[in-house]
Amino acid sequence: xxxxxxxxxxxxxxxxxxxxxxxxxxxxxxGPDGEMGASMRYLSQRYATPYREVAGVxxxxxxxxxxxxxxVAAIVYQLTKDLPMEEIKKHGFDKYYIDxxxxxxxxxxxxxxxNANQFQSKGDIITDLFEDMAAEQKAxxxxxxxxxxxxxYPDVYEPIKFLRAREVVHFQRFGEALRITQDxxxxxxxxxxNPGFDTASN
Amino acid sequence: MANKSDMNRMLNDIGIVDFILVDLMLxxxxxxxxxxxxNYFNHYSKIKSKMVHDFSVTYYPLVKEYNESTKDFRxxxxxxxxxxxxxx
Numbered sequence: 001x002x003x004x005x006x007x008x009x010x011x012x013x014x015x016x017x018x019x020x021x022x023x024x025x026x027x028x029x030x031g032p033d034g035e036m037g038a039s040m041r042y043l044s045q046r047y048a049t050p051y052r053e054v055a056g057v058x059x060x061x062x063x064x065x066x067x068x069x070x071x072v073a074a075i076v077y078q079l080t081k082d083l084p085m086e087e088i089k090k091h092g093f094d095k096y097y098i099d100x101x102x103x104x105x106x107x108x109x110x111x112x113x114x115n116a117n118q119f120q121s122k123g124d125i126i127t128d129l130f131e132d133m134a135a136e137q138k139a140x141x142x143x144x145x146x147x148x149x150x151x152x153y154p155d156v157y158e159p160i161k162f163l164r165a166r167e168v169v170h171f172q173r174f175g176e177a178l179r180i181t182q183d184x185x186x187x188x189x190x191x192x193x194n195p196g197f198d199t200a201s202n
Numbered sequence: 203m204a205n206k207s208d209m210n211r212m213l214n215d216i217g218i219v220d221f222i223l224v225d226l227m228l229x230x231x232x233x234x235x236x237x238x239x240x241n242y243f244n245h246y247s248k249i250k251s252k253m254v255h256d257f258s259v260t261y262y263p264l265v266k267e268y269n270e271s272t273k274d275f276r277x278x279x280x281x282x283x284x285x286x287x288x289x290x
Binding site: 004007008009012013056061070077078173176177 | 213214216217220221224225227228229231232233234254262263264265266282284285286287288
């Protein structure tokens with residue numbers, strides 16, 4: 001189960017609306033390398049690992065991703081709060097506005113909706129951990145792309161910089177989880193067998 | 203509500219201590235035998251619990267468990283900010 005603390009993991013206090021930035025940043029809510037995919041990926045994968053340490057990493061990183069999902073939503077919410085109609089039109093936010101008004105909905109920057117096919121839960125912890133490390137790097141690249149776009153907006157820059165730094169830490173922990181997994185395999189089973197399924201080959 | 207800048211400072215301090223715990227937790231997941239890290243975790247855990255409790259008593263409940271501790275508690279108090287609203 002989960003419990004809720006009524007605060008953000010890192011403060012988000014944006015003073016000026018900017019629909020164009022919101023349109024870009026929403027990709028980290030529901031885009032291909034966004035926080036919704038990240039949290040659902042790890043929290044779905046954890047059931048199939050035979051190793052407690054790895055289940056712990058997946059649970060705790062997946063939980064932190066939910067806090068990041070909330071931070072990204074807060075950024076988009078504050079960037080679009082009380083946005084006047086002229087601003088909506090001027091910044092090209094009208095396409096989003098038609099379907100969602102100023103509600104928060106998981107989509108990529110280009111408007112593609114969130115889809116569970118953006119992540120995998122393969123039931124093989126070696127396969128899953130390689131995906132997880134790649135996912136953290138893809139999210140890190142996306143945050144780097146956002147940082148170039150928001151350089152002149154410190155209120156947006158600081159929380160995005162925090163989120164980027166966490167991708168780096170998560171990549172490190174997943175790398176350690178993969179090492180722990182491989183240490184438990186016999187020398188003939190680095191990649192050939194699923195350690196949670198082909199039990200005889202462990 | 204009491205002084206807003208004091209409240210924001212306290213909330214910020216909780217964020218700092220919680221960040222220590224979040225980062226240590228991930229470290230301990232892959233380094234479970236690091237006794238020094240475990241000691242740090244236990245130390246800051248106690249501090250965070252006290253801070254969350256003290257904040258909830260003084261301002262508004264950060265977690266529902268502390269509803270009762272909050273002075274003049276009202277369910278869905280309109281003066282309680284929501285996490286995503288920001289301070290501006």
